[in-house]
Amino acid sequence: MNFIGRIKELDILTERFNSNKAEFLLIYGRRRIGKTELVNKFISADHPGIILIGREESKKLQLDRYSRLLAEYFNDDLLRKQGLKDWDAFFEYIYQQAKKQRFILALDEFPYLVKDDKALPSILQDYWDTRLKDSGIYLIILGSSISMMERLMSYKAPLYGRRTGQIKLNALPFTDVAGYAGDMKRAVELYSVFGGTPAYITQTDPQRDVYWNIGRNILRFDSFIYRDIKFILLEELEEPRYYFSILESIASGNVTMGKIINYTGLARSLVGKYLNVLIDLGIIKREIPVTDSVRSKKGLYFLRDNAFAFWFRFIFPAEDMIDLGHGDVVLENIKIGMNPYLGRTFEDIAKEFLWLLNSGKAVPFTFSKLGSWWYRDKEIDIVTMDTGSNIFFCEVKWKDLSAAEALVIINRLKEKAGHVRWHNSDRTEYYGIIARRIKGNGKNKLIDAGYYAYDLNDFEKCMAK
Incomplete structure (x- = not known):
């Protein structure tokens, strides 16, 4: 599968790896959101590690499989022969390896492991407190059950206060x-x-x-x-x-x-x-x-x-x-x-675009708040405000518009803006439109008339930066 985006998340993971401190991260989000792919992308020659995926199977089968994978990763013949019999043995083995080298251990689909052994979070808590937190381990717990992962972080959970960070992975922008x-x-x-x-x-x-x-x-x-x-x-x-x-x-x-x-x-x-x-x-x-x-x-x-x-x-x-x-x-x-x-x-998408433009000259002012507005039968697609008295009203149309058509929309926008109750006595108002395409030199005409006008060409220029 092609890997898309996640630059910020990869930067955060790299920064934490380079700290050389023991790390205990939770990465969670719904299925298909790219949690495993993110960690796979992160693990490399510069960031060595292994992902162990949880399955809906017995603890014995989980540990047998983990033993084989760890034995292969660490080239450990003794582990191949003896295996790991319980979670205490598993974490003790990880601790002994983490004393010698820094590596990433990612336990994927952790809720499946907990489902089979409810004591696992308490065992992990004990090993983190007494051993792992003073080692070179970079532990990542991944899970798709958002409700269970958030319970693991709750005040009454055994792992409360142990994690060094968390990433809730959302949809790509x-x-x-x-x-x-x-x-x-x-x-x-x-x-x-x-x-x-x-x-x-x-x-x-x-x-x-x-x-x-x-x-x-x-x-x-x-x-x-x-x-x-x-x-x-x-x-x-x-x-x-x-x-x-x-x-x-x-x-x-x-x-x-x-x-x-x-x-x-x-x-x-x-x-x-x-x-x-x-x-x-x-x-x-x-x-x-x-x-x-x-x-x-x-x-x-x-x-x-x-x-x-x-x-x-x-x-x-x-x-x-x-x-x-x-x-x-x-x-x-x-x-x-x-x-x-x-x-x-x-x-x-237009809202995301305006956030990208914020602080630049392409917007009327640097805004601190962006959203939509509605009252009864009146709606405005985008309104931005700053902490003073500047307000920007903008309509969004998935259409190809001429300058004349855009002006009709902006004039209607002005009428609706009069119903917006916010600093009415002293505010400075700005108006704009975002369209799929503004035909010909229509964009320049609108800008010359004192309005802000954007279309997909502006999206492309902005994102190219």
Whole structure:
């Protein structure tokens, strides 16, 4: 699999390795997010180490396999013959090796090991406190069960206070996917469908259009991605039918609590409970108007990863058709709904773009807050503010616009901006637009008129830096 991005994470891992202090890192995140690939990329001649992968098997079989792998890594004939009989022997062996050399030991899918032996975290705690913390070990614990990994870090857990750091691995940002895709328009389309999940985006062919990639990688009943999203959620969620109904509701555009209740027919108390679980797992997010306080009751719910948003919007309702081999029919329906769907995902990409521009001359001021704004039937795609009284209003359109069309949108934006309650008596207002393309010399006309205007060409220039 191609390795994409993760520069910051690799820099952090390298910095910690070079410290020569004992390290105990937790790396966690949902399946397919690239945890194992990150550690594989990190382990090298300069950073020697071994990954031991946990399986759903007995402790004896785990330790027998680990003994063989460690014996091969350390070229230890005695270990080949005798093996490691329990976790105490395992950690004692690791300690003896770590006294002689610095190396990385990555225990992947650690929750599987704990599932078979609940005492393992306590054993590890004991060996860390009494031996390993004074050695050259670089210990990494990896896990896909977010809930279990976060319990390992909780106050009452045996390993509380022992870790020297943690990395929660999230989806790749658009900038990394753009570098993989090459063409900026295709990058937006692929990122909108396959999201920032490395295992999904690397299945695509950037030389082919988005519909070919959807047909090849999602709409075949034998395709890996078609079933994978459901499998991932089934592993994390109890009562999945209720969760799936809520996720389908959100993906279909029902993003308020009231609309989700009406769509699913579930009680308000149940919807509230399930939404909180989905937020805790990082599957959905709750957004409030950028000018509101954190206690705002105007929250809207969205799926965090575009792969999940696309799957619940277009694939989940059409599973029967795909299973019957009618992926071509589903693809035609996707084409009908694709532009409105891209309009929403492009807004999030535009926000990421503005954060990249922040502190430069391409934005009206250095902002400290960015988000969307809405009130009743009025919405503004992006609003940024600083700690003073500067405010920037911006609309985002997945369209090719002339200067005249852009001006119509900006004039409507000005009218909506008048309803935004924030430093109304003394603020300085700026206006802009982000489009797929601004035709001809339309961008220059808008800039000459005092507005900020961006399109995919600006995305490309910004990311090239």
